[in-house]
Amino acid sequence: MKRIKAKIVEHKKLAPAIYSIWLQAGVIAGIIKPGQFVMLTLDECFEPFLARPLSVADTNRDKLRLIYRVVGKGTRLLQDKKTGESLYVLGPLGKPVKPVKNKKIVLCAGGLGIAPLLFLAKKLSKNNKLTLYFGARTKRELILLDEFMPLCEKISLATDDGSQGKKGLVTDLLIKQLIPNPQPPTTIIFAAGPLPMLQKISNFQFPISNLKLFGFLEERMGCGCGICFGCGVKKKDNGYVRTCTDGPVFDLNEIEL
Amino acid sequence: MKKTQNIKIKNLIFKNPLILASGTFSFGDKFISVVNQMGGIITKGITLQPRPGNPMPRIWETASGLLNSVGLENPGIDAFLKNILPGLAQLKTNLIVNISGNQVKDFTALAEKLSDADIDGIEINVSCPNIRETDKMLGQDPKTVFQVVSAVRRKTDKFLITKLTANFIDPLLTAQAAKDAGSDAVCLVNTLYGIALDSNTGKPMLGGIFGGLSGPAIKPFALFCVWRVASRLKIPIVGCGGICSADDVREFLHAGSSLVQIGSANLRNPYAGLEILHKLSDKNFKGGVK
Numbered sequence: 001m002k003r004i005k006a007k008i009v010e011h012k013k014l015a016p017a018i019y020s021i022w023l024q025a026g027v028i029a030g031i032i033k034p035g036q037f038v039m040l041t042l043d044e045c046f047e048p049f050l051a052r053p054l055s056v057a058d059t060n061r062d063k064l065r066l067i068y069r070v071v072g073k074g075t076r077l078l079q080d081k082k083t084g085e086s087l088y089v090l091g092p093l094g095k096p097v098k099p100v101k102n103k104k105i106v107l108c109a110g111g112l113g114i115a116p117l118l119f120l121a122k123k124l125s126k127n128n129k130l131t132l133y134f135g136a137r138t139k140r141e142l143i144l145l146d147e148f149m150p151l152c153e154k155i156s157l158a159t160d161d162g163s164q165g166k167k168g169l170v171t172d173l174l175i176k177q178l179i180p181n182p183q184p185p186t187t188i189i190f191a192a193g194p195l196p197m198l199q200k201i202s203n204f205q206f207p208i209s210n211l212k213l214f215g216f217l218e219e220r221m222g223c224g225c226g227i228c229f230g231c232g233v234k235k236k237d238n239g240y241v242r243t244c245t246d247g248p249v250f251d252l253n254e255i256e257l
Numbered sequence: 258m259k260k261t262q263n264i265k266i267k268n269l270i271f272k273n274p275l276i277l278a279s280g281t282f283s284f285g286d287k288f289i290s291v292v293n294q295m296g297g298i299i300t301k302g303i304t305l306q307p308r309p310g311n312p313m314p315r316i317w318e319t320a321s322g323l324l325n326s327v328g329l330e331n332p333g334i335d336a337f338l339k340n341i342l343p344g345l346a347q348l349k350t351n352l353i354v355n356i357s358g359n360q361v362k363d364f365t366a367l368a369e370k371l372s373d374a375d376i377d378g379i380e381i382n383v384s385c386p387n388i389r390e391t392d393k394m395l396g397q398d399p400k401t402v403f404q405v406v407s408a409v410r411r412k413t414d415k416f417l418i419t420k421l422t423a424n425f426i427d428p429l430l431t432a433q434a435a436k437d438a439g440s441d442a443v444c445l446v447n448t449l450y451g452i453a454l455d456s457n458t459g460k461p462m463l464g465g466i467f468g469g470l471s472g473p474a475i476k477p478f479a480l481f482c483v484w485r486v487a488s489r490l491k492i493p494i495v496g497c498g499g500i501c502s503a504d505d506v507r508e509f510l511h512a513g514s515s516l517v518q519i520g521s522a523n524l525r526n527p528y529a530g531l532e533i534l535h536k537l538s539d540k541n542f543k544g545g546v547k
Contacts, residue, residue, distance in 0.1 A: 003526060003527070003528050041525060041526065046321055046472070046473050046501055046525070047320070047321050048318060049318055049319075049321055049322055049323060049472050049473070049521070049525060050316075050318050050323060050524060050525055051524075051525055051526070088526070090526070090527070219313065219314075220313075220314045220316055220317070221316065222315075222316040222323065222325070222524040223281075223523065223524040223525075223527060225287070225288075225527055226283060226287055227281060227282050227283045227287050227288070227523060227524070227527060228280070228281060228316070228325070228327070228523075228524050229280070229283075229301065229310065229315070229327045229330050230315045230316035230325060230327060230524075231313070231315070231316070232310060232313060232315065232330065233313070239309050240309060240310060240330065
């Protein structure tokens with residue numbers, strides 16, 4: 001794990017309030033794997049005080065790509081950062097997704113959950129068959145589709161307002177399409193998105209044998225690196241595990257959402 | 258880097274004044290290279306029985322700081338001694354174990370179990386805002402502080418720091434009680450009570466409803482507490498509260514601290530202690546409020 005000063009090499013708007021940022025992140029970019037994340041700090045002043053956890057959307061040699069939505073103080077300040085300016089990056093953090101081969105991979109993204117799934121899809125597409133289910137509020141927020149096209153056999157879309165794809169929730173689409181077409185016994189669903197989406201997927205009894213279900217969790221974090229005990233997630237058997245060091249990707253059969 | 262001067266309190270030597278605060282650096286089992294360069298590390302609070310901790314969310318960022326309601330999540334003293342402490346034997350710094358409880362006899366039992374352990378000291382935590390079993394913090398009453406510290410002192414001759422609160426109590430009174438009971442130093446101050454609410458619904462933002470406020474937001478208050486006690490009572494003080502820079506450390510030393518704890522800054526950047534150490538030099542440092 002390292003903490004480095006990383007220069008912004010590209011910063012562009014993908015949709016209203018949604019941005020993509022490429023950072024020169026040296027060794028972190030070189031070793032980070034899908035499922036892992038970084039903590040960003042903007043500068044030397046202490047407001048906002050805490051670093052911000054962001055999942056990784058892609059890497060290219062020593063460059064790291066992050067995608068974020070402007071939601072509060074931290075991301076508003078991040079939005080103002082220009083190419084050539086620097087940020088502090090702590091990483092790689094969390095556990096990587098274990099690489100798999102010859103599996104039927106189903107990616108289910110809600111909103112900005114699409115970002116970590118792009119990094120995962122790029123790694124898994126060589127040795128597995130990928131399907132993407134992607135839901136967003138509106139057509140303009142269905143970002144990164146051109147990058148998923150060459151990686152996935154099939155892409156199903158849903159929007160809250162019906163401006164593209166099926167009107168409604170992506171989980172309904174996933175559940176509906178997976179039921180009548182039982183997959184071979186080696187299906188892995190990777191879901192990333194808002195908590196209600198993960199809860200719905202976690203609670204649904206998919207009529208598929210040997211299904212593995214993994215969720216990318218978003219949790220408010222203090223440190224991101226296992227020293228503050230601030231981001232616990234309840235295990236089904238007993239006690240808490242940490243989102244930052246035991247996750248953020250969890251087997252949804254093992255945790256309570 | 259200029260070498261900082263050793264600080265000796267009782268029989269314990271600190272190679273520099275920086276200590277990693279309890280609850281902000283796990284048990285000393287992570288970022289070992291940082292831990293080893295500090296003057297000391299204080300473990301996450303340990304209780305007699307295991308505690309699962311409070312429900313999520315446990316952290317809420319505030320203006321220049323944060324509220325936490327972690328709730329002393331820890332495996333309990335027996336599991337700590339068996340599973341965690343052996344892994345800390347190689348640390349090249351002072352290892353101080355923070356202990357917490359609901360009543361005097363909890364502290365007696367904890368001190369007894371730690372009396373033969375391979376540790377350099379004990380921090381008696383009578384000031385955690387996240388213990389819900391009792392209505393008041395033990396540290397809000399000088400008599401109780403005296404009883405707790407005396408109970409621990411009877412069981413061990415190890416170096417003792419008493420971590421005090423300033424929540425609705427003058428820390429001068431409790432510092433005096435800790436001193437009278439045989440504490441070797443006092444730490445001022447633990448987090449301040451705080452609550453955050455959703456402006457639309459009025460719902461608390463923390464799973465534990467209220468928590469402890471820390472970070473730069475409380476620094477002037479913590480500095481005042483150190484100054485108040487240091488100017489009236491002769492006892493070594495460990496300053497704590499929003500320290501994020503070498504200048505912050507210097508201010509606490511000027512106010513009368515012998516040592517300081519770095520807490521919330523570790524959450525923002527786990528290398529904060531190291532960065533502060535690199536910028537800190539004791540050259541020409543005289544201390545004391547001018």
